[in-house]
Amino acid sequence: MVRHHLPAHQWRSSSYSADNGGQCVEVQSTEEGFLAVGDSKDRARGALVSGPSSWNDFIRAVKSTQLGA
Secondary structure (H helix, E strand, O other), X not given: OOHHHOOHHHOEEOHHHXXXXXXXXXXXXXXXXXXXEEEOOOHHHOEEEEOHHHHHHHHHHHHHHHOOO
16 A cells, blocks of 8 residues: 555654654554554655554564564
C-alpha cells in the first residue's frame, strides 16, 4: 500500500526512537483493522500492510529469535 493513501496524522513512532533523530519504524491501524508499518526516514517507499494475525505471528517470531528460543 502506498503511504500517501494513509492518514499522515495517524502514524505513531516508538518511544525507543527518541534518541536517533527520528529514524525509526512508524505504525498505524487502518480503518479495515490492518496494521501499516513504514520507514520514517524514507516515507516515499510506502508501507507494509498486514492483518492482525500475520502481525502477531511476526512479533512472536522476532521475540523468540531475540530470546534464543
